[in-house]
Amino acid sequence: MTEPMIKLTIDGELLEVPAGTTVMKAAEKLGINIPRLCYHPDLSLEGACRVCVVQVEGFNHFIASCSQQVWEGMMVQTNSPQIRQARRDILELLLDNHPKDCQTCERDGNCELQRQAYRLGVRERLFEGKRKQYPQDESSKSVVRNPEKCILCGRCIRVCAEVQGVQNLSQHGRGFNTVVGPANLGPMDESACIQCGQCVAVCPTAAFLEKDHTERVWEALSGAAGKKHLVVHTAPAIRATIGESFGFPLGTPVTGQLVTALRRLGFDAIFDTNFGADLTVIEEGNEFLKRLNGEGPLPLLTSCSPGWINFMEKFYPEMIPLASTCKSPMQMTSTLIKTYYAERKGIDPKDIFVVAIMPCVAKKYEAARPEQLLSQGETVTDAVLTTRELAWMIKSYGIDFANLPEGEYDRPLGVSSGAGDIFGTTGGVMEAALRTVAVKLTGEELGPLVFEAVRGIVGLKEATVSIGGQEINVAVCDGLTHAKKALAYIKSGEKNYHLVEMMACPGGCIMGGGQPYPPFEMDVLDPELAKLRAKALYSVDAHKQLRRSHENPAITKLYEEYIGEPNGEKAHELLHTHYQARMPRGIR
Amino acid sequence: MSHCCQVSTDNWEDVKAKCLTALPEDIVNYIDDHKGDEHAESNLIAILHRVQRHFGYLGQEQMNAVAQLAQIPLAKVTGVATFYHLFRLQPRGKHVISVCMGTACYVKGAEKLSQRLMDELGIHYGETTKDGMFSLDNSRCLGTCGLAPVIMVDDQVYGPVTPSEITIILEKYIKQPRAAAPKAALAVQ
Structure with a gap:
């Protein structure tokens, strides 16, 4: 059935759009971008900021174009002098209740409020009055909440509820005193927050930011507190996104420049978290094959995503026995740096400083997890930089990233297969695991490489893969509302999955809470953005000689020299962990 | 499973x-x-x-x-x-003091009364003193504009009240914690 078409006029131009289209969307068809702040195409409508108002003939008040649907014969003006003045007034009022610290704000140059203020021609501050003043909440290990910078657009509330199903944020109080925050406006650390950082990603200002780790990395680089052996490793998704911060087109892999930039910053060894990803495939793959053999419960839920792990511990603690006990690739890599690598190099692990470059905000919390510390209580990962933080450090240092020669990761923890690369996108962990599982199950060295059914940005993907005569039911979830769906199926017994990949962020790590803010014309949750970034990872994978994790010679050597058997005693000591129910319990 | x-x-x-x-x-x-x-x-x-x-x-x-x-x-x-204004997040004190913020009372200095109450009690609107004795609220017009500015303690209206009289009113309740209500109000007959 085709939608009935509606004819309307926007700025004197006649056009036809399907019924139900909003004025804002209709204007976009004419190439007119109406300014907006609270609006987000992938979230529900809020209609809070009023920046998108337009003039409609026959009405003596302005109408919010984001939420108003078109009607037959509607006459819209998007740019009359009155409407321009009204928008400017609205924005001025928002700014008057906002700190005047653009030059020193972390979002400077990348702030939607600032951008709209410039666009609408706000050139002076007319009102000096009462302004909201609240302390910053730094209690969380990952997310910093600064209510002073909040413009009450409600995007964070919506992403937390609608995309992640966490529902940890809400408006408290009313009118001038409204504050967005977790229950009771208590500390984030004591809330149901799972630290995925999607609130940071969608915030138009700096009301939510990641916890800063750049200071401690600068300090380590300077050697001020005693020279340490500085090791860095970079997550699979970084190579696909950091180029965006330096003018590369979306979806351009920049692995080589990334390595060189890190070397210029002064790191002594540059490894690849992909190595940890390959190792995860071996450990998790073995765990899976064991469970498939009846030794342990099914389905196996993957454990790479710290946002998902936090979610499981707070919202679905009864699912803990299903989760893989594997540490994440970041923690595996860091652990090996402070054990295997340290021993080989003859360096005391206390003299090694490990920095992980992650697309993720929750990794900052994961690094500090008490159950993942070394025997003497030291962290294995000493600092976690988000992609944004690293991009800023590179710029701050003055490195001309775009024109750098391409460098190579160091050995041995910099050697990785293409399976490791695709860990950064939804479906990638599954595909990587299946590549190895297929070989192990059939005994044929050349098993299938591409599992198209688990690729793509669709939320919950399900497939049945036939390997060596065995039917394996897999599910891939990205975005925790989709994980909720899969968990409900598992609980009710409606679906009989064997292996389920869980990633907290919609699209996977490439769309993580620590990734670069997208360019002006794109939105943070845009599936097109996810597709472009994923394409970069699939192309890196396709161009590699090694495509399966167990083919990685550095991994084989690691088992021979150091770990012994996958899932063996030493493997459990170094590469596995455990989980526990955590409070407060989240509402599903 | x-x-x-x-x-x-x-x-x-x-x-x-x-x-x-x-x-x-x-x-x-x-x-x-x-x-x-x-x-x-x-x-x-x-x-x-x-x-x-x-x-x-x-x-x-x-x-x-x-x-x-x-x-x-x-x-x-x-x-x-x-x-919502009517939900309270703290226990109510034994006595609830309400400052009228209606137009007449406001013009006649209700703001000063509320400031005095906040200073004396050490609490803001919606809060209760540590000893559980008083809660402080503000209200819209209480309908006794002729007595403006007025405050209400439990069911008793006082007006017109000057800031210095606040102390005297509070004293009554502190001294007679068990009394249901003081017998005579300042100016209300």
Whole structure:
């Protein structure tokens, strides 16, 4: 059935759009971008900021174009002098209740409020009055909440509820005193927050930011507190996104420049978290094959995503026995740096400083997890930089990233297969695991490489893969509302999955809470953005000689020299962990 | 789950048991009875009213219990509780003082009265003194504009009141904590 078409006029131009289209969307068809702040195409409508108002003939008040649907014969003006003045007034009022610290704000140059203020021609501050003043909440290990910078657009509330199903944020109080925050406006650390950082990603200002780790990395680089052996490793998704911060087109892999930039910053060894990803495939793959053999419960839920792990511990603690006990690739890599690598190099692990470059905000919390510390209580990962933080450090240092020669990761923890690369996108962990599982199950060295059914940005993907005569039911979830769906199926017994990949962020790590803010014309949750970034990872994978994790010679050597058997005693000591129910319990 | 776990990692029974002790049975039953409703979340305000009627205010523990038992996110519960003027988040004091902010009282200096009360009691609107003696509120017009500016302590109206008289009024209640209400008000006959 085709939608009935509606004819309307926007700025004197006649056009036809399907019924139900909003004025804002209709204007976009004419190439007119109406300014907006609270609006987000992938979230529900809020209609809070009023920046998108337009003039409609026959009405003596302005109408919010984001939420108003078109009607037959509607006459819209998007740019009359009155409407321009009204928008400017609205924005001025928002700014008057906002700190005047653009030059020193972390979002400077990348702030939607600032951008709209410039666009609408706000050139002076007319009102000096009462302004909201609240302390910053730094209690969380990952997310910093600064209510002073909040413009009450409600995007964070919506992403937390609608995309992640966490529902940890809400408006408290009313009118001038409204504050967005977790229950009771208590500390984030004591809330149901799972630290995925999607609130940071969608915030138009700096009301939510990641916890800063750049200071401690600068300090380590300077050697001020005693020279340490500085090791860095970079997550699979970084190579696909950091180029965006330096003018590369979306979806351009920049692995080589990334390595060189890190070397210029002064790191002594540059490894690849992909190595940890390959190792995860071996450990998790073995765990899976064991469970498939009846030794342990099914389905196996993957454990790479710290946002998902936090979610499981707070919202679905009864699912803990299903989760893989594997540490994440970041923690595996860091652990090996402070054990295997340290021993080989003859360096005391206390003299090694490990920095992980992650697309993720929750990794900052994961690094500090008490159950993942070394025997003497030291962290294995000493600092976690988000992609944004690293991009800023590179710029701050003055490195001309775009024109750098391409460098190579160091050995041995910099050697990785293409399976490791695709860990950064939804479906990638599954595909990587299946590549190895297929070989192990059939005994044929050349098993299938591409599992198209688990690729793509669709939320919950399900497939049945036939390997060596065995039917394996897999599910891939990205975005925790989709994980909720899969968990409900598992609980009710409606679906009989064997292996389920869980990633907290919609699209996977490439769309993580620590990734670069997208360019002006794109939105943070845009599936097109996810597709472009994923394409970069699939192309890196396709161009590699090694495509399966167990083919990685550095991994084989690691088992021979150091770990012994996958899932063996030493493997459990170094590469596995455990989980526990955590409070407060989240509402599903 | 095809093969289930031996050791339960679920904490729901513990969480639930704790919540059940935080609320009286009739409220728990009310929550249960309405759980299956279409738009069950819209019962939140009705539940909170019942909690406030029973306890006199909405305590953290009670709100948390409501959230878990009704399966409504705690942030939403506290968001609603802080939005509505009539929900109280602190226990009420023995005596409730209300400053009239109607136009007449405002013009005649209600602001000064409220400042004096805040200074004397060390609390803001909506709060209760540490000793549990007084709560401070403001109100719209009390309908006694002829006596402006007025304050009300429990059911007793005082007016016109000057800031220095605030101390005298408070004294009465501090000195006679058990008395139902002082016999004579300042100017109201």
